[in-house]
Amino acid sequence: MALFPISSNFEDDFVLQLVPVDTENTMDEVAEACAVHSLNRRVAPREGKILRVRRSSDGTVFPRDMKLGEAGLMPTETVDIIFSDV
Amino acid sequence: MTILNQAEWYDISRSTTWTPKYVTEEELFPEEMSGARGIPLEKWATYDEPYKVIYSDYVNTQREKDAGAYSVKAALERANFVDEADQGWVSTLKAHYGAIAVAEYAASTGEARMARFSKAPGNRNMATFGMLDEVRHGQIQLYFPHEYTERDRQWDWAHKAYHTNEWGAIAARHMFDDMMMTRDAISVAIMLTFAFETGFTNMQFLALASDAAEGGDHTFASLISSIQTDEARHAQQGGPALKILLENGKKDVAQRLIDVAFWRSWKLFSVLTGPMMDYYTPAEHRSQSFKEFMQEWIIGQFERQMQDLGLDTPWYWDEFIRALDETHHGMHLGVWYWRPTVWWNPSAGVTPDDRDWLEEKYPGWNSTWGKCWDVIIDNLANGRPELTGPATLPMICNMSNIPIVGTPGDGWNVVDYPLEHEGRLYHFGSEPDRWVFEQEPERYQGHMNFIDRFLAGQIQPADLMGGLQYMGLAPGEIGDDAHNYAWMAAYQKEAAE
Numbered sequence: 001m002a003l004f005p006i007s008s009n010f011e012d013d014f015v016l017q018l019v020p021v022d023t024e025n026t027m028d029e030v031a032e033a034c035a036v037h038s039l040n041r042r043v044a045p046r047e048g049k050i051l052r053v054r055r056s057s058d059g060t061v062f063p064r065d066m067k068l069g070e071a072g073l074m075p076t077e078t079v080d081i082i083f084s085d086v
Numbered sequence: 087m088t089i090l091n092q093a094e095w096y097d098i099s100r101s102t103t104w105t106p107k108y109v110t111e112e113e114l115f116p117e118e119m120s121g122a123r124g125i126p127l128e129k130w131a132t133y134d135e136p137y138k139v140i141y142s143d144y145v146n147t148q149r150e151k152d153a154g155a156y157s158v159k160a161a162l163e164r165a166n167f168v169d170e171a172d173q174g175w176v177s178t179l180k181a182h183y184g185a186i187a188v189a190e191y192a193a194s195t196g197e198a199r200m201a202r203f204s205k206a207p208g209n210r211n212m213a214t215f216g217m218l219d220e221v222r223h224g225q226i227q228l229y230f231p232h233e234y235t236e237r238d239r240q241w242d243w244a245h246k247a248y249h250t251n252e253w254g255a256i257a258a259r260h261m262f263d264d265m266m267m268t269r270d271a272i273s274v275a276i277m278l279t280f281a282f283e284t285g286f287t288n289m290q291f292l293a294l295a296s297d298a299a300e301g302g303d304h305t306f307a308s309l310i311s312s313i314q315t316d317e318a319r320h321a322q323q324g325g326p327a328l329k330i331l332l333e334n335g336k337k338d339v340a341q342r343l344i345d346v347a348f349w350r351s352w353k354l355f356s357v358l359t360g361p362m363m364d365y366y367t368p369a370e371h372r373s374q375s376f377k378e379f380m381q382e383w384i385i386g387q388f389e390r391q392m393q394d395l396g397l398d399t400p401w402y403w404d405e406f407i408r409a410l411d412e413t414h415h416g417m418h419l420g421v422w423y424w425r426p427t428v429w430w431n432p433s434a435g436v437t438p439d440d441r442d443w444l445e446e447k448y449p450g451w452n453s454t455w456g457k458c459w460d461v462i463i464d465n466l467a468n469g470r471p472e473l474t475g476p477a478t479l480p481m482i483c484n485m486s487n488i489p490i491v492g493t494p495g496d497g498w499n500v501v502d503y504p505l506e507h508e509g510r511l512y513h514f515g516s517e518p519d520r521w522v523f524e525q526e527p528e529r530y531q532g533h534m535n536f537i538d539r540f541l542a543g544q545i546q547p548a549d550l551m552g553g554l555q556y557m558g559l560a561p562g563e564i565g566d567d568a569h570n571y572a573w574m575a576a577y578q579k580e581a582a583e
Contacts, residue, residue: 007481007513009502014420014455014492014500015420016490016491017478017479017480018481040465040473041461041462042419044460057504076481076537076541078502078513
């Protein structure tokens with residue numbers, strides 16, 4: 001369990017943001033933490049969509065229950081938070 | 087006795103090259119300070135400056151310029167223009183003075199390096215005057231805002247900004263340190279005077295002079311026009327230096343210096359001048375959009391100058407032209423959203439009428455930037471102001487030191503340009519920013535941007551208040567909406583109807 005900074009690139013937003021998360025967080029929890037800083041602030045919610053976490057550098061969409069510490073990300077690495085149907 | 091024409095004796099009087107007897111040429115002109123790049127002294131002696139100025143003429147002209155600007159100021163002082171002016175314009179003035187005034191003093195150091203260490207006598211002569219120019223610009227741009235300091239503390243940032251770790255001040259310092267404080271004389275001639283001053287100072291000074299005159303701020307218009315006439319002269323030091331580099335097979339060196347300095351200048355202008363021109367200046371006083379000014383002054387004039395000299399446009403020219411539609415909108419939204427972190431009060435500039443203007447000048451604005459503003463407006467209209475301010479930090483580019491932005495909404499294209507170098511992960515806002523780093527990693531790799539400092543624990547407490555304290559922003563100085571959200575009235579009226 002360790003504090004882990006990531007760079008959040010939230011779909012429809014205009015800027016990358018620093019978001020502190022934890023290596024024990026699931027990807028759903030990571031998406032939720034990132035949403036706090038974009039959704040309903042500058043990005044309108046989309047009905048019926050869920051948020052998924054994607055590695056920016058290679059486009060890998062992480063499983064929703066994967067723990068952040070297992071994803072092999074570097075501190076401050078950028079992840080895209082994208083709206084998805086599944 | 088017949089008095090010779092100046093043209094007949096000028097070259098002799100300024101040819102101050104001599105043969106050193108007590109030191110070697112290398113000791114007199116160390117390469118790291120001179121930047122002669124192996125080109126011999128006699129070649130540098132052919133440097134032909136377009137402006138031929140002698141000291142007595144210089145002093146007379148400068149005296150007249152000062153007398154003109156100061157007398158306009160004195161005559162209009164009682165009119166209290168800033169008390170009546172739109173607050174967006176007041177913010178433009180505060181941002182301008184803080185970002186520019188003290189940097190002018192620093193620029194005199196860059197000029198002094200050329201005055202002492204350039205191997206070209208003509209460059210040394212012009213730089214001596216350039217050095218005096220920059221001292222004048224520092225003084226006059228501190229003196230003019232000083233009369234406003236009794237109005238509020240933000241005006242004090244004309245002098246204070248560069249002495250703080252405010253993020254914009256870090257960005258400006260990093261860029262100016264790179265191109266004028268830590269380079270050899272020839273690099274300064276090319277990066278500062280050719281790329282930055284010829285390319286960009288025109289924007290800041292001519293464009294704002296035009297907007298100032300349109301808005302009735304004749305004091306500011308006369309001040310910056312007075313400065314611009316100096317810039318027009320000393321900005322011409324780079325051209326003859328470039329000619330010598332090109333004649334001696336150093337085109338690659340010259341091109342790289344320009345490509346680095348031009349991109350760095352563009353990024354700083356995108357956060358400083360772009361928002362001023364397209365959002366802070368009231369729409370009725372805007373003579374052109376930021377993009378139109380850039381197209382006229384940068385693309386038109388600078389491109390032609392590059393071609394005339396036999397240089398290429400920078401390799402990223404297509405990306406630069408594309409970014410004219412994008413970057414400054416993101417910088418503006420970022421500065422407004424993180425408004426407590428600046429020393430001026432950003433003007434939102436997004437009333438329904440403003441948005442019509444933006445859509446006309448930047449087709450697609452409403453379906454991209456406008457979508458972010460729609461959410462902000464909805465929050466303000468429905469009593470959720472806490473969602474219209476920051477709860478974390480934006481990621482900051484490790485080259486430009488400004489936020490990493492892209493287009494939101496329907497055109498969503500925000501991308502990080504990362505680079506892992508010697509075990510550290512760097513982030514850049516564009517491919518050219520990353521390219522600049524890769525040219526000389528050892529030059530840039532040690533610098534810590536605002537995020538790096540935050541993560542290293544230098545900013546305590548690690549929250550907004552700790553950040554403001556670290557940036558030197560005290561109560562009464564931190565920014566808020568320029569019009570105290572009065573621009574929301576049009577939306578509230580629309581909703582009521």
